[in-house]
Amino acid sequence: MAMELELRGGGFLLAEVKPEQVYVREELNEDHLQLKRMTHNFMVKEVAPKIEDIEEQVEGVVREYMRQAGELGLLGLEVPEEFSGLSLDKASTVVVGEEVPRGGSFAVSYAAHTGIGTLPIVYFGTPEQKAKYLPGLATGQTIAAYCLTEPGSGSDALGAKTTAVLNAEGTHYILNGTKQFITNAGFADVFLVYAKVEGKLTNFIVERTYPGLSLGPEEKKMGIKGSSTRQVILEDVLVPVENVVGEVGRGHVVAFNILNVGRFKLAAGAIGSAALVLETALKYASERKQFGVSLNSFGAIQNKIAEIATKTYMAESVVYRTAGLMENGFHGLDLTGDCRKEAGKILEEYAIECSLNKVLASEVLDYAVDEGLQIHGGYGFIQEYPIERMYRDSRINRLFEGTNEINRLLVPGTLLKRAMTGELPLLQAAKSVSKDLMTSGLGNEAEGLEGLNQLVQKAKKLCLMAAGLAAQNLGVSLKDNQFVLMGMAEMVLQVYSMESAVLRALKVQDMDVPAAHKTFVEKAATLGTFAAFNVLEQQAKEVLCAVEKGDSLSTVMAGMRKLLRRPTVDMIGLRQEIARYVIDKESYPTL
Template identity: 85%
Template sequence: MELALRGGGFLLTEVAPDQIFVREEINEDHKQLKRMAHNFMTKEVAPKIEEMEEQKDGVVREFMRQAGELGLLGLEIPEEFEGLSMDKYATVVVGEEVPRGGSFAVAYAAHTGIGTLPIVYFGTPEQKAKYLPGLANGSKVAAYCLTEPGSGSDALGAKATAVLNPEGTHYILNGTKQFITNAGFADVFLVYAKVDGKMTNFIVERDYPGFSLGPEEQKMGIKGSSTRQVILEDVMVPVENVVGELGRGHVVAFNILNVGRFKLAAGAIGSVQVVLETALKYASERKQFGVALNTFGAIQNKIAEIATRAYMAESVVYRTAGLMESGFHDLDLTGDCRKEAGKALEEYAIECSLNKVYASEVLDFAVDEGVQIHGGYGFIKEYPIERMYRDSRINRLFEGTNEINRLLVPGTLLKRAMTGELPLLQAAQAVSRDLVSVGMGGNAEGLEALNQMTQKAKKLCLMAAGLAAQNLGMALKDNQFVLTGMAEMVNQVYAMESAVLRAQKVQTLDVSAEHKVFVEKAATLGAYAAFNILEIQAKEVLCAVEKGDSLSTVLAGMRKLVKRPNVDMIGMRQEIAKYIIEKEGYPVNY
C-alpha cells in the first residue's frame, strides 16, 4: 500500500486530491438513502422527541424496529444475513441524518456500531447466521458492555470474570458493567470478561439466568437513551458464544472502538448541521433594535465560524470514509474474517481517533455558539438548542475520552515508527536536515498557497515530534503534556490537509460555481485557523524539549515554516455568512 493511503501516512508524504474521497462524490444511491433517512427522522422520530426524553416505554424500541424495516440497521451487514452490504459512505450519509431524531441517535449508533460490528467482523459464520438477521431487521437490539464501575479509560483493568464449567460447555460470567447504552431494551449484549486474566468477548442474551439490570441512570443529556448497569451473577454462556479468539478480546474491543469513533464523528457533523439550521431560523425571526439578529456582524461571524468548522469536520470524515472503504472493500464478511478484519480496523486507528476528537469538539463549539445566538432563550427548555447543548457533551466522553484519543495518536505513530511500519523518525530527521534550505514562501495564491502551507505544517509537526523523541527518549511515552501537544498538531494537520485537498478536488467536479466558491473560502478560513493552532502547539512543544542556543536555532527554523501569505479573514467570514444565511442551512450540495 502506498504511503499516502497508509494509516498515519498522510503526515509523511504529500497527498494528491485524487487520493481522497470528498462529500461531493456521493452517488445517487447514497443520496436516495440520505433522503430516506432524513424523511424517517424528521417525519416519524423527531415529532416524538419529548416522549423519548421522558423515556416513555417502548418508543425508542419501536423506532429501532421501524429503522430495521427500512434497512437502516443493516447497512454494514452482508445481504446473506438480511443486511444491505453497503459501503462506508452509506454509513456516513445515514449517520448525518440520525441526530435529527434526538436521543434516538444514541440508541441507533450503539446498536449499528459497537453493538453489531463485533459479530460482523469477528463472529463465526454460525454466530452471524444466528444473530445478524435479527439485528438487521430490528427484531433484536444490541448493546456493548466494556466499561465497569472501576474501569473506564483503563479498559484492560476490568474485573468481570469468565470461568469454564467442569463440563466444558459454558463459561460462567460474573461482574458488573457500567453506563451500558440500550441496556433497558437490548436483547443481545457483547460482554467483555477475563478468562484466566485475559480479556474475552462473549455474546450474552438477555434471558440468560443470572442476568439483570440496574436502574436507569439520570443523565445530563441524551435523556431519551437507556443507560443502565448490566449485572452478571453466575451467567451461563455457551462456549460457542465466544467472539473472536479466546483471551484476545482486547483485539475485538479496541478495533471495534476505532470504527465506533469514526461513526460518532459522522453523527457529530450531522448534529452540527442541525444546530446551524436551528440557530439560523432563530436569528432570522428574532428582532433586536428593530432588525433581525442575522443582520448583525457579531451574529454573522458566529454563523460563518460554525459553517467553516462544519466544512473542516466533514472533510475529515469523508476522507476517512474513503480510506476505510479501501481497507474493507475486499473483506468477505460472510465467513470467518477475524484476522483480516482486525488488520483492516487497526490500520486507520489514528484517523478514527482524529475524527472523533475533531468532530466532537466542533459540535461542542457549534452548540455553545447556538445557545449564544439564542441569548436567554437558549437557556430555556422549550427551545431545542437547550437540549442539543446538553446532548452534545457526551460525545467527548463516548468511545474513549478525547484525552485518551489524543494520546493514542502519537502513541500509535511512535509504535509504528519503532516497528518499521512508518518511516516517521527518518522523515523527522530529513526535515531537521533540510530546515536551513526551507524557502520563505513563493508567490503562490489561492488553493496552491494553501497546499504549500499544508506541506509546511507537516514539516513543522515532524520537526517537533522528532526533537521530542530525540531529546526525551523513552521518557516521552509518559510525558502527556508533550504528547497531547503533538497530538493536537497532528489533529490540525489532518483537518487542514483534508479541507484543502477537498477544495482542490471540488474545482474539478461537476458542482455549482457558488459551491466551489464556498468550499475554497471555507478551506482558506479553516486552514489558517488550523495553522494558527499548530504554530502555538509547536512552539510549546519545542520550548519543552529544547533549551538554550539549540532552542533559539530551532525557533529560527520554525519561523521559516510558519511564514504564510496574508488573507482577509474577516471579508471571507462575511461572504460565508451571507451564503449560509441565504441557504438557510449548511450547503450539503445534494
C-alpha cells in the same frame, strides 16, 4: 502489494497526498442521496414528532422506531446481504449517521446498536454466530448493547474485573461482574460482554434470557435522556463456549478495533448534529428581531454563523476522507465468513484517523451548540427551544468511545510505535526536515488553493520537526510525558484537518457542481486552514520549548520561522462572505 504510504494509517504526515486520493462529500452518488433523503424523511416525519416521549423514556417508543428503522434497512447498512443486511459502503453509513440526530436521543440508541453493538459480530464473529444473530440485529427484531466499561475501569479497559471461568464440563463459561453506563441496556436482547478468562480479556455474546443477568436502575443523566443507560449485572451467568467472539484471551483486539470504527461513526453523527444546530440557529436568527432588525443582520451573529459553518466544513472533510480510506481497506473483503484477522488489521490500520475524527467532530459540535445557544440568547436556556436539549446532548460525545484525552494520546503513541517497528519512517522524515530547514529555503509561494496546499506541506514539516526533536531529546521518557504528547496530538489533528479541507477544495474545483458551492468550499477551506495553522504554530512552539533549551532552541526556532512564513489573509472578510452565503442558504451548505 504494499499499501501506498499516503494510504497507510498515519501516512498522510509523510507524503504529499493528491486530491484524487481523497474521497469528498461532493462525490456522493444518487443512491447515497436517496438513502439520505429516506433517512431524513423517517427522522423528521416519524421520530422527531415523538422526541418528548423518547426523552421521557415512554416504554416501547424507542424499540418501535428501531424496528421501523430495521424495516427500512437502516440497521443493516454494514451487515452482509446474506444475513438480511444491505452490504453498503462507508459513505452510506455517514449519510445516514448525519440524519439520525434529528431524532434526538434516538440517535444514541441507533448508534450503539448499529455500531459497537452489531459490528463485533460482523467483523469478528464466526459464520455460525453471524447466521444466528445478524438477521435479527439487521431487521430490528433483536437489539444489541456493548458492555465494556465497569465501575472501576473506563478508559483503562484492560483493568476490567468481570471474570469468566470455564465450567467442569467445558461447555459454558460462568460470568460474574458488573458493567457500567451501558447504552440500550433497558431493552437490549443481546449483550456484547467483556470478561477475563484467566486474566485475559475475552468477548462474549450474552443473551438477555440467560439466568443470572439483571439490570440496575436507569441512570439520571445530564443529556441524552431518552437513551437507556443502566448497569448490567452478571451473577453466575452461563454462556455457551460457542458464544466467544474472536478468540479466548484476545478480547482486546475486538474491543479496541470496534472502538475505532465506533469513533468514526460517532464523528459522522457529530457533523450531522453540527449542521442541524446551524440550521436551528439560522432559523431563529432570521425570525428574531432586535433593535428593529433580524438578528442575522448583525456582524457579531454573522461571525458565529461563519465559524460554525467553517468548522463543520473542516470536520466534514475529515469524516468523508476517512470514509474513503476505510472503504478502500474493506473493499472486496468477504464478511460472511471468518474474516476476523483481516478485519482487525484494517480497523487497526486507521486507528489514528478514527481518533482524529472523533476528537475533531465532537469538539466542533460542542463549539456549534455553545454558539448556537448564544445566538438564541435567553431563549436558548429554555426547554421549549430545541437548542437547549442539543446543548446538553452534545457533551457526552467527548466522553463516548474513549475520552478525547485518551484519543489524543492514542495518536502520537500509535505513530511512535509504528515508527519503532519500521511501519512508518517517521523519525527519518523528521531528521530530513530538520536538515533541510538548516540548509535551504522553501522556494516561492503560490496563490489561492495551491498556496493553501503549500501551507499544508509546511504544517506537516513543522509537525514532523517538533515530533522528531521530542522523540530524540526525551527518548523513552516521551511515552510518559503527556504534556508533550498532547501538544503533538494537537499538531497532527490540525494537519489532518487542514489537508482534508484543502484537498477537498482542490478536487471540487474540477467537479461539475454549482459555482457558488465551489466558492463556499474554497473560502471555508481558506478560513479553516489559516485558523488551524495558527493553532499548530502555538502548539509547535510549546513542544519545542519543552524539549529544547539554550542555543539549540534558538537554532531550532530560527529554522521554524521559515515554516511559519505565510501570506496574509482577510479572515474577517472571509467570515462575512461565508456568513452571507450560509444565511441565504438557510442551512449548512451541502450543495
